[in-house]
Amino acid sequence: xxxxxxxxxxxxxxxxxxxxxxxxxxxxxxxxxxxxxxxxxxxxxxxxxxxxxxxxxxxxxxxxxxxxxxxxxxxxxxxxxxxxxxxxxxxxxxxxxxxxxxxxxxxxxxxxxxxxxxxxxxxxxxxxxxxxxxxxxxxxxxxxxxxxxxxxxxxxxxxxxxxxxxxxxxxxxxxxxxxxxxxxxxxxxxxxxxxxxxxxxxxxxxxxxxxxxxxxxxxxxxxxxxxxxxxxxxx
Amino acid sequence: xxxxxxxxxxxxxxxxxxxxxxxxxxxxxxxxxxxxxxxxxxxxxxxxxxxxxxxxxxxxxxxxxxxxxxxxxxxxxxxxxxxxxxxxxxxx
Numbered sequence: 623x624x625x626x627x628x629x630x631x632x633x634x635x636x637x638x639x640x641x642x643x644x645x646x647x648x649x650x651x652x653x654x655x656x657x658x659x660x661x662x663x664x665x666x667x668x669x670x671x672x673x674x675x676x677x678x679x680x681x682x683x684x685x686x687x688x689x690x691x692x693x694x695x696x697x698x699x700x701x702x703x704x705x706x707x708x709x710x711x712x713x714x715x716x717x718x719x720x721x722x723x724x725x726x727x728x729x730x731x732x733x734x735x736x737x738x739x740x741x742x743x744x745x746x747x748x749x750x751x752x753x754x755x756x757x758x759x760x761x762x763x764x765x766x767x768x769x770x771x772x773x774x775x776x777x778x779x780x781x782x783x784x785x786x787x788x789x790x791x792x793x794x795x796x797x798x799x800x801x802x803x804x805x806x807x808x809x810x811x812x813x814x815x816x817x818x819x820x821x822x823x824x825x826x827x828x829x830x831x832x833x834x835x836x837x838x839x840x841x842x843x844x845x846x847x848x849x850x851x852x853x854x855x856x857x
Numbered sequence: 858x859x860x861x862x863x864x865x866x867x868x869x870x871x872x873x874x875x876x877x878x879x880x881x882x883x884x885x886x887x888x889x890x891x892x893x894x895x896x897x898x899x900x901x902x903x904x905x906x907x908x909x910x911x912x913x914x915x916x917x918x919x920x921x922x923x924x925x926x927x928x929x930x931x932x933x934x935x936x937x938x939x940x941x942x943x944x945x946x947x948x949x
Binding site for chain 2: 729730733734736737740741744745748749829832833836
């Protein structure tokens with residue numbers, strides 16, 4: 623009984639010591655070693671110079687905020703403000719590069735998406751089971767007919783929306799009519815997505831034919847008068 | 858006998874773990890050249906494949922190089938690799 627109590631005490635002491643050490647460790651890790659505002663500002667400037675992406679720049683900005691906080695806590699507001707006055711122009715300059723970084727990252731993402739998308743399409747096309755030429759042409763013709771029909775439906779929805787917009791102006795913008803125009807916009811978007819899906823399906827069939835037969839599929843272009851209807855966003 | 862079996866299984870598992878990391882390693886001294894050459898070579902193989910198996914091998918290798926450039930090199934060489942590959946893949 624006595625032994626059990628002793629071992630329990632040792633366990634509690636050990637656990638407490640572990641927690642204390644852990645907390646101390648965390649505190650030490652997050653502590654910033656301040657030197658002088660000039661030297662710390664120079665350190666931040668060097669890091670800002672090395673930042674080549676928006677994410678890296680954010681890390682530097684966070685660091686600046688931590689240093690400023692540390693100066694405020696250790697030496698008061700005046701020194702913190704002085705540190706800030708040294709660092710802010712440097713970070714402003716780095717911030718000007720942010721737009722360029724964002725553009726570079728968007729371009730890279732576009733290239734990655736194109737790379738993955740093209741390989742995914744080719745995978746799909748190679749795995750597709752194609753029938754004879756007549757069957758493939760019939761599939762394409764069916765898709766073309768569906769595109770023509772859906773484009774006509776979309777054109778009708780666009781016309782309805784335009785008419786409704788005029789009616790709304792005449793009626794003095796009642797909420798019920800504004801909701802209706804929102805519904806029409808959603809319907810137009812849904813129709814555009816359906817058309818895009820069918821076009822994509824046709825493009826995969828054509829790609830599959832090219833890859834599996836090593837030749838271009840010759841398709842007679844359908845009457846596409848309705849297809850040249852403007853997209854909703856162009857209106 | 859049981860011990861021997863355990864040792865064989867452990868050795869096999871260790872071997873499997875070690876081989877798991879084996880992949881494409883890009884030479885850091887010459888990554889720009891490799892980006893140009895490999896993207897051209899592999900993308901050409903992908904678009905000119907005569908069978909699904911041939912395509913699969915080339916596409917897997919192309920993907921492995923893409924991952925290697927993304928994770929090991931990044932920056933301009935990775936972008937070169939993507940741009941060059943896309944230029945060829947989009948021709949099909």
